[in-house]
Amino acid sequence: MDVVFDELHRRVKSYLATVKNVAAGGGDEAALVIARDDLPLIVDAFDALFGGHIPDDNGHCRQCHRAGRWWRRRRVPCRVFLQAQIALFHPTSHGRHALTRAEL
Known part of the structure; x- marks a missing residue:
């Protein structure tokens, strides 16, 4: 690297x-x-x-669109955005699902 x-x-x-x-x-x-x-x-x-992971007029991620071929364009939400959503709202480091913890 x-x-x-x-x-x-x-x-x-x-x-x-x-x-x-x-x-x-x-x-x-x-x-x-x-x-x-x-x-x-x-x-x-x-x-x-x-900042760049927002949809274009066709619903594809502007940032991920640049990195791939036109036939493999990612729809929004893209993988980067989905990974952040999972990390923020469904953390695994505490050993329990975020919704389960909220119910306690």
């Missing part, structure tokens, strides 16, 4: 792991700092990532 990509990937993974660990296991003050300082950055990153 590309050395620059490897370093960027490592930094993002490390940053997200740190935020996740502090939010899950840190004290209330540390979690508040994460919520105020880091959460807006993460939301901005999601906005930047999904």
Whole structure:
């Protein structure tokens, strides 16, 4: 792989792991700092990532459309958007389905 990509990937993974660990296991003050300082950055990153994943006039994802052949165009919601939806609303890291947890 590309050395620059490897370093960027490592930094993002490390940053997200740190935020996740502090939010899950840190004290209330540390979690508040994460919520105020880091959460807006993460939301901005999601906005930047999904900015191009919107439908064109034919209902195909504008971003994924560029990467594929015309006969294999992805409809919206595309895989990138679906993966984010699953990760956000149906997390598996807690061992239970998000809807089941909401019922408790």
